[in-house]
Amino acid sequence: xxxxxxxxxxxxxxxxxxxxxxxxxxxxxxxxxxxxxxxxxxxxxxxxxxxxxxxxxxxxxxxxxxxxxxxxxxxxxxxxxxxxxxxxxxxxxxxxxxxxxxxxxxxxxxxxxxxxxxxxxxxxxxxxxxxxxxxxxxxxxxxxxxxxxxxxxxxxxxxxxxxxxxxxxxxxxxxxxxxxxxxxxxxxxxxxxxxxxxxxxxxxxxxxxxxxxxxxxxxxxxxxxxxxxxxxxxxxxxxxxxxxxxxxxxxxxxxxxxxxxxxxxxxxxxxxxxxxxxxxxxxxxxxxxxxxxxxxxxxxxxxxxx
Amino acid sequence: xxxxxxxxxxxxxxxxxxxxxxxxxxxxxxxxxxxxxxxxxxxxxxxxxxxxxxxxxxxxxxxxxxxxxxxxxxxxxxxxxxxxxxxxxxxxxxxxxxxxxxxxxxxxxxxxxxxxxxxxxxxxxxxxxxxxxxxxxxxxxxxxxxxxxxxxxxxxxxxxxxxxxxxxxxxxxxxxxxxxxxxxxxxxxxxxxxxxxxxxxxxxxxxxxxxxxxxxxxxxxxxxxxxxxxxxxxxxxxxxxxxxxxxxxxxxxxxxxxxxxxxxxxxxxxxxxxxxxxxxxxxxxxxxxxxxxxxxxxxxxxxxxxxxxxxxxxxxxxxxxxxxxxxxxxxxxxxxxxxxxxxxxxxxxxxxxxxxxxxxxxxxxxxxxxxxxxxxxxxxxxxxxxxxxxxxxxxxxxxxxxxxxxxxxxxxxxxxxxxxxxxxxxxxxxxxxxxxxxxxxxxxxxxxxxxxxxxxxxxxxxxxxxxxxxxxxxxxxxxxxxxxxxxxxxxxxxxxxxxxxxxxxxxxxxxxxxxxxxxxxxxxxxxxxxxxxxxxxxxxxxxx
Numbered sequence: 001x002x003x004x005x006x007x008x009x010x011x012x013x014x015x016x017x018x019x020x021x022x023x024x025x026x027x028x029x030x031x032x033x034x035x036x037x038x039x040x041x042x043x044x045x046x047x048x049x050x051x052x053x054x055x056x057x058x059x060x061x062x063x064x065x066x067x068x069x070x071x072x073x074x075x076x077x078x079x080x081x082x083x084x085x086x087x088x089x090x091x092x093x094x095x096x097x098x099x100x101x102x103x104x105x106x107x108x109x110x111x112x113x114x115x116x117x118x119x120x121x122x123x124x125x126x127x128x129x130x131x132x133x134x135x136x137x138x139x140x141x142x143x144x145x146x147x148x149x150x151x152x153x154x155x156x157x158x159x160x161x162x163x164x165x166x167x168x169x170x171x172x173x174x175x176x177x178x179x180x181x182x183x184x185x186x187x188x189x190x191x192x193x194x195x196x197x198x199x200x201x202x203x204x205x206x207x208x209x210x211x212x213x214x215x216x217x218x219x220x221x222x223x224x225x226x227x228x229x230x231x232x233x234x235x236x237x238x239x240x241x242x243x244x245x246x247x248x249x250x251x252x253x254x255x256x257x258x259x260x261x262x263x264x265x266x267x268x269x270x271x272x273x274x275x276x277x278x279x280x281x282x283x284x285x286x287x288x289x290x291x292x293x294x295x296x297x298x299x300x301x302x303x304x305x306x
Numbered sequence: 307x308x309x310x311x312x313x314x315x316x317x318x319x320x321x322x323x324x325x326x327x328x329x330x331x332x333x334x335x336x337x338x339x340x341x342x343x344x345x346x347x348x349x350x351x352x353x354x355x356x357x358x359x360x361x362x363x364x365x366x367x368x369x370x371x372x373x374x375x376x377x378x379x380x381x382x383x384x385x386x387x388x389x390x391x392x393x394x395x396x397x398x399x400x401x402x403x404x405x406x407x408x409x410x411x412x413x414x415x416x417x418x419x420x421x422x423x424x425x426x427x428x429x430x431x432x433x434x435x436x437x438x439x440x441x442x443x444x445x446x447x448x449x450x451x452x453x454x455x456x457x458x459x460x461x462x463x464x465x466x467x468x469x470x471x472x473x474x475x476x477x478x479x480x481x482x483x484x485x486x487x488x489x490x491x492x493x494x495x496x497x498x499x500x501x502x503x504x505x506x507x508x509x510x511x512x513x514x515x516x517x518x519x520x521x522x523x524x525x526x527x528x529x530x531x532x533x534x535x536x537x538x539x540x541x542x543x544x545x546x547x548x549x550x551x552x553x554x555x556x557x558x559x560x561x562x563x564x565x566x567x568x569x570x571x572x573x574x575x576x577x578x579x580x581x582x583x584x585x586x587x588x589x590x591x592x593x594x595x596x597x598x599x600x601x602x603x604x605x606x607x608x609x610x611x612x613x614x615x616x617x618x619x620x621x622x623x624x625x626x627x628x629x630x631x632x633x634x635x636x637x638x639x640x641x642x643x644x645x646x647x648x649x650x651x652x653x654x655x656x657x658x659x660x661x662x663x664x665x666x667x668x669x670x671x672x673x674x675x676x677x678x679x680x681x682x683x684x685x686x687x688x689x690x691x692x693x694x695x696x697x698x699x700x701x702x703x704x705x706x707x708x709x710x711x712x713x714x715x716x717x718x719x720x721x722x723x724x725x726x727x728x729x730x731x732x733x734x735x736x737x738x739x740x741x742x743x744x745x746x747x748x749x750x751x752x753x754x755x756x757x758x759x760x761x762x763x764x765x766x767x768x769x770x771x772x773x774x775x776x777x778x779x780x781x782x783x784x785x786x787x788x789x790x791x792x793x794x795x796x797x798x799x800x801x802x803x804x805x806x807x808x809x810x811x812x813x814x815x816x817x818x819x820x821x822x823x824x825x826x827x828x829x830x831x832x833x834x835x836x837x838x839x840x841x842x843x844x845x846x847x848x849x850x
Contacts (some may be wrong), residue, residue: 032715036760040359040437041736041750045760046452047439050432084352084506085522093522157558164562165555166548167524254551256523264348269715 008293012286019282020072023275024065032269034081055081068275077279078272080265087276091258097167098257101250102242104177106235109184114228116185117192118219124197132189139186144245148179148252165254176253180245184238188231195227236292240285338530340846341544342566342824344839345556349523349549352506355491356429356436362569364488365836366547369528369540371491371511374403374422375482379836379843380829382596382646382742384482388417388492388512398477398783401485405468409535411494412516419470424495426472427451427458438489441740444478477781479791483741486835514540514842523550528841541826541845557819561586566821567831569838574688577633577817586819593816593832594646596739598639598747601681601696601809602721602730602764610728614671616806619729620657621664622703625811628695632688635817639810642747642799646834649744649795656803656810664703676704681729682720685711689733692811696731721764730764731811737762742834744795745780752802767807772798823847 035052036043052058056067071078077087113136120132152175156162166172199205200223208218246259254260258277265273297303352358355367368376376387386392389403409417429436430451442448446461461473474481484490497510509517514536515528528545548565553573557580559565572580572590580586603610603619610616625638640656643649668676681700683693690711700707707729712720714735720727739746750756754773756763779794802808816832818839825847830840 032713033719036718037715038435038437041762043437044440044443044452045758047432047435047437048760050454051435054433054435079503082351083349084354084357084503090522097523152555160562164558164564165551251552254555256550260550261349261523268348 008290015286016282020279023278027271028061034271038081077276080270080273082268082270087272091276091280094256094258094261097255098246101176101255101257104173105180108177108181109188112185113188114192116189120193121196136186136189139182144179144248145252147182148249151175151179167256176249176255180249191231195230199223199227236288239288243281243285336541336845337849338541339543339849341542343546343548344567344569345548345551345565346569347552353509354506355488356434357506359437361837365839367488368836369515369841370509370513372513373486373490375486377835379840380827380833382834394783398781399474401472401481403470407468409512410533411512412510413497417492417512418467419464421492422470423462423464425492426462429489441484441487441489444474444476446473446475477783479780479783480743480745483743487741540842545841560821566824572817572819589819591818591828591831595814595816596644596647596742596834597814598642598644598737599733599811604728604766606724606766607728609673609677612671613806614667618664618667620806620809621660622699623696623809624659624699628692629812631691631695636812636814639812641803642810643744644813647744649792651796651800654800661702678706679728680710681707682710682717682727683731684714684717684734686734692733693731722760724766748776765807772801
């Protein structure tokens with residue numbers, strides 16, 4: 001177990017190093033000149049040169065990358081070209097909002113996904129089952145900006161039940177959480193349905209029924225915990241899905257998280273921020289997978305880590 | 307009909323420019339108090355006046371800081387700000403400013419002539435990385451500071467605590483404008499040194515508002531400066547800037563009473579819907595801006611070296627149709643200067659839209675069958691659509707132009723090379739004046755000094771005679787000779803049109819909206835200098 005963890009940490013670090021290198025190369029290759037961008041249109045050639053030198057942009061590629069890595073090891077993600085602020089500070093200030101949104105998304109995908117899957121399994125091969133599975137298909141395949149704008153339009157603009165975007169109260173959280181969780185909900189309802197159908201066929205369920213337990217007792221006491229096993233293991237992997245989703249969802253709802261930060265930085269080619277957000281997201285995904293792998297044997301003792 | 311509308315719009319614009327001066331009597335009657343919410347899409351980048359250079363922080367910085375000069379609200383007329391008075395030497399090279407006494411920074415310390423010197427030294431110091439450093443090129447000692455050979459500008463001297471003398475290396479008629487630009491704002495040395503590179507997040511000035519709170523990615527709160535030296539200003543007690551809001555969402559919130567001003571303006575997608583709704587008729591404000599959109603033709607690349615060809619392009623472009631493509635949010639241009647700029651020639655009619663005459667000109671230039679060329683364009687809407695219209699117009703006279711839609715940086719880079727971009731549509735990149743003076747529309751984009759590698763004179767038009775005339779005009783610093791100077795500039799720009807270095811297409815109009823509860827002259831909501839809104843003079847109806 002100990003050696004497994006050590007190996008995984010080493011692997012994770014290598015993955016992160018690889019990602020940092022690839023991102024750095026890509027951002028180095030895009031034809032934007034940060035020095036000129038900072039200098040503005042009225043700058044003299046001299047000013048542009050000064051800025052290039054101060055930022056180390058005149059150095060060869062490998063030196064620039066090495067400088068970045070040296071900073072990174074010391075926890076320094078650099079300074080935003082356009083926002084003139086420490087990238088670390090920008091990310092930390094926005095992280096709580098993103099984590100809150102992800103929590104909301106996990107809660108909503110579990111509630112919606114599990115109840116849809118359960119209902120479909122119990123009513124399998126009926127119109128209800130078919131209807132729910134079509135809905136889950138829609139959930140899995142719809143782009144999030146469409147769902148987000150649709151929810152925003154119907155429930156906030158037309159019905160006025162929720163605020164039109166923003167951040168602060170529980171009501172602000174509902175629509176973005178649903179939008180971000182909708183994809184997972186569709187996915188989970190399918191998993192829950194098939195896993196529930198499997199479990200309900202098993203002997204121990206028949207035994208539980210035979211010994212006189214009520215239908216709901218069997219369902220929630222015996223069937224659900226077993227059917228949920230594969231789903232819990234999935235949540236860690238969801239982090240990756242969320243990381244791509246937040247860029248869209250946060251922009252649509254004006255949610256002040258790192259997705260919005262990334263989107264603004266991409267539009268303005270603010271390279272240090274793009275770099276920082278990419279690394280932090282990669283770190284979250286690697287961590288999510290790692291944790292998911294670690295808890296898998298706790299849930300299902302048949303899984304061994306080697 | 308279209309012509310009548312445009313003429314009407316132009317007349318309206320001139321009228322607003324003339325009547326928009328806030329009369330002090332009226333301004334005094336308005337009670338202070340209340341608050342407003344302004345929304346923006348992007349995070350505020352920085353509030354350091356030496357660095358900030360975008361549409362969003364421009365006016366915020368003007369509310370937090372003061373310079374020696376400013377403009378009357380809603381106009382392009384210079385007025386004294388922190389300078390109580392000034393004198394200009396007869397040869398136009400020495401400006402002596404007498405400062406107001408008793409003006410305090412938000413940190414409580416009095417502002418003195420030392421601060422003026424410090425602020426000018428700081429903005430020109432290469433370590434500050436100010437995008438505006440180049441504006442101060444006429445101050446004596448600038449070259450040494452820019453090269454890193456001197457720490458301070460030798461031309462700026464503190465005479466006494468309330469007097470500062472600025473010597474120039476050449477007469478510069480635009481110098482008072484330079485003293486009004488954000489980059490010349492007066493900053494307190496001790497606070498700048500305390501926060502270093504983070505001064506932009508902890509701005510301290512002498513302005514009408516002070517920064518109360520800045521929650522990154524969410525909002526900024528400006529509080530009224532109780533000690534502001536200008537009596538009765540600002541009107542509001544508090545302004546909240548909420549960031550991260552898409553323009554469409556901002557508009558919906560305004561319609562529901564949750565926000566007061568959409569800082570990014572009315573989004574194009576909602577433009578017709580909102581402007582045609584009677585409910586919002588009185589809340590929508592239109593204003594001119596110091597902008598011209600144009601097509602450059604590189605005079606170093608044949609066949610654009612022939613003036614007939616450049617004239618033909620001018621006559622081929624159907625400007626009215628292009629303005630329709632952008633929902634009428636512009637007025638047609640016939641010369642480089644925008645209509646509200648001093649020096650604009652009201653009597654000049656420009657090149658008419660006349661494809662037949664254009665074809666004749668091409669034939670005259672020895673190209674009866676036209677030619678093939680390229681037009682570069684910044685790849686964000688509506689620029690590619692505008693270029694498609696230009697492409698079709700050119701095709702009608704036989705010019706086959708291939709569209710090169712690229713990222714902004716790439717178009718700018720191509721324009722800065724002598725042999726790369728035969729034509730460029732300037733939309734989204736150039737040109738909006740930094741200050742309301744015609745010289746700002748010449749040097750960098752039409753003068754010889756801009757026709758260099760990495761420059762912004764994408765036509766590579768260099769007329770030494772006009773350059774000499776421009777230098778002469780800019781050395782007329784006597785305010786009594788203002789009309790004479792304007793006349794010279796008028797001649798320069800009409801000569802540029804005789805050479806047809808550009809095909810000017812339109813001047814963009816700005817449209818914004820305010821909530822019902824805000825008061826103030828329309829002109830301050832589309833202020834030509836305090837862009838986008840002059841926050842200091844907005845007042846709240848609910849406290850009157």
